Amino acid sequence: MPEGAYTSDEMMTVAAARMIRNGVTLFVGIGLPSAAANLARLTHAPDTVLIYESGTIGAKPTVLPLSIGDGELSETADAVVSIPEIFSYWLQGGRIGLGFLGAAQIDKYANINSTVIGDYNKPKVRLPGSGGAQEIAGFCGEVLITLRQNNRAFVKKLDFLTSGGYFEGGDSREKLGLPGKGPTNVITDLGILTPDPETKELTLTSLHPGITVEQVVAATGWPLKVAPKLDVTAAPTAAELSVLRDLNERTARAHAGQA
Amino acid sequence: MPEGAYTSDEMMTVAAARMIRNGVTLFVGIGLPSAAANLARLTHAPDTVLIYESGTIGAKPTVLPLSIGDGELSETADAVVSIPEIFSYWLQGGRIGLGFLGAAQIDKYANINSTVIGDYNKPKVRLPGSGGAQEIAGFCGEVLITLRQNNRAFVKKLDFLTSGGYFEGGDSREKLGLPGKGPTNVITDLGILTPDPETKELTLTSLHPGITVEQVVAATGWPLKVAPKLDVTAAPTAAELSVLRDLNERTARAHAGQA
């Protein structure tokens, strides 16, 4: 790769990491959310409190965990509690500021599907399912969602609503009594979508460098709303890329030894 | 005291200790129950698992604890859990074989009062209250009750039903759905009372040495049923007395230093 070049996944990870305010308590899943969260912790947000659903509170991994059960998490955590406790006292208890989710499908109200493609009782693709996503979406103060943008993922109608964003839009989330305010940003490999303050419909508000509105619209399965004044996401800095690549290399080296 | 002599409290403690089968899991309160339980553990029932409501499981105190919070309990226990856990997973969970309670008042169906003497809203004497007694009475496999026998304690009608024994007698306990079988022995300073298999009314079945039926009847606030064939409780053996007195002396010595 030429100097200063970066992949679209790197752009997505860096853009997601920047959304993490220093000091926030962050409920995080394995994969891109975990990479972004740790990138944030290693750059502008050193006091971020990482919470994994296995019960590790304040984990400070030096390499990315292979799964939520990784010893790297429990050994570096401030506290390790049971699964019933992490979900009841901590997540449902309203103590987590930010949740960070991936998804297989998303709709225009930022509801997500991670359960099945096709009919639930006779699925075309059986996906892993909710895990903790449903409660993360419901109970964190706010939620970030990250996934690659294309027509199969950004759909008019979800095959299954696993975790609620804004449900039918407007005030339908509040009416259901969910305490968290819902997804505030959807970060993709093409840009950033944010909910309209009133209708809660996802609106393209930022384009990653080199991406066009047409590309994003074409990758979206509904007529995508576009903000009148579009931002351009700042490209990853050399420092961001260097920390992220170091983290990924360190991780690959550590895991290569585990055969 | 002449050799072989003993107090009525020692007789009561020894008689209660003998009821404890080796290996039983025993939920025990401070005071006479704790003394009897530890006497049993130091004599015929070394594998008794002592559980105090503060969350100490398998405590093996060398001196009697001053309260359920005593470090002697947590430092010698197999496990120390939280209060919510000891009541939910362990007691309500149905894992405790035997409970051991004291009381201020008891009625003929072995219901007990440890809440108030007089009217609840304007009590003559405000007692400490249930603590864990209510759930111990409800959920242990069976229950032992121990208290000194007299007219003020053995009453026709409780001022307050704190913890259920057999409620209205007969099958009224089962009808309420409580899983434990209820109090199987009431051990006093005068003798031992056991519930009638059908009516569940407490019946005098054993007299401590030197005590007469008339004494026990006179110390009971209702017309006491007496078994047609009365046992006489074996007097405390020299070994039992020696272990109990050692325990009490060791305890007094240890606590004298805590000023």
Next chain:
Amino acid sequence: MTPDLIYDQLIGAGCVKKLVFSWGGNPGVGSLHRLRDAVENGWPQPIEIEEHAHAGMAAAYSAGASNLPFGMLRGYVGTDLVKYNQRIKFIDCPFTGAKLAAIPAHRPDVTVVHAQKADRKGNVLMWGVVGVQKEAVLAAKRAIVTVEEIVDDLHSPPNSVVLPSWVLSAVCEVKGGAFPSYAQGYYQRDNAFYKAWDFIARDRATFQTWIDRHVLGTKDFAEYKRSLEGATSHA
């Protein structure tokens, strides 16, 4: 759950309007006489009581920590507490029809607990009989923790009871702060004081003299402790 001598002092000093509890005694000694005097005679002022059994209190604190509106348990059936405490209700299991007790969640305005150690960031480690302290902290709107010592590193064993600084409002080093009760690993309970309290609190005038001299007459915890050490048999 179990108001101890400090509650008796607060009650006797007229600082308590309402007490929510499940066992109110002087553990291993006898009664809390100031509590009794308040309940039995309304002195120094009437006290409202909301009374539970331990399991109900524990369930209510857990519910509070969990942001549930009520705690659920088996129990209370057939007993008199349900006649006098309107906050004990019963619900039906939607699957089996079983009857279960329900208690509204405890959500204290402030919880104060004493633990062994904090680190310089304010993370707190406690061990031994931890009771319902974690739940009481997490259920509260604000939580204050006093600790025996502040250290560089907690060296927490795996799965120990740690309260992260960000769930606490304040952490204060108060050596001996559990007095007259235990702090495991630091000191035993001051049993002589528990016994002396039975005498001090039994009589209104003796109590008043004690609290005037040792509590109202001292300016902080250190002076209070010194004042007690200077007194003959704590009285």
Next chain:
Amino acid sequence: MTPDLIYDQLIGAGCVKKLVFSWGGNPGVGSLHRLRDAVENGWPQPIEIEEHAHAGMAAAYSAGASNLPFGMLRGYVGTDLVKYNQRIKFIDCPFTGAKLAAIPAHRPDVTVVHAQKADRKGNVLMWGVVGVQKEAVLAAKRAIVTVEEIVDDLHSPPNSVVLPSWVLSAVCEVKGGAFPSYAQGYYQRDNAFYKAWDFIARDRATFQTWIDRHVLGTKDFAEYKRSLEGATSHA
């Protein structure tokens, strides 16, 4: 909660009639292909699934351990799981009217977990990510624990997770018994096997060859482990 590779093996071998779960994947790698084949194509036999979210599973295990008929939580509102799982119902708080989800208690016939140590009496110590193992053990009619080693003294730190022998049906020393997963303090997860499994399980024939050779063709865990070590890239 999270069926891992061993579940995939059981499902592919036709040993599973019903799966109760909240997340079914190969963690950090992708799908459980045998689970997918069973759900999507009914191979080797149709599988019944009862699906929850993690919090619901956790509440159901806690309820089982507590001898409560159901577990209660906020959540599930507005989502599609409630349309397909009849065992998720809603109740009303008797105090506030709030709507809460209710899940019947899990009461497994048998729970099997792997822990680090047992003493000679059969008391078990586990540490690290303990998950829902204590609840799963206490909720079960019978519980079997395999451990890395049996020792004279557990040297349990205060408040650590200890399962007393008298709540367990059997304790067995099985070194490496968490394979291919982690045993904290003993070994990391065998990540190469997790990746290899993606290849092995993707295809019915490859899977069948693997299970015939390594599982059905070996007589115990030690031989199974040796057989895997002898195979090139685990396949």
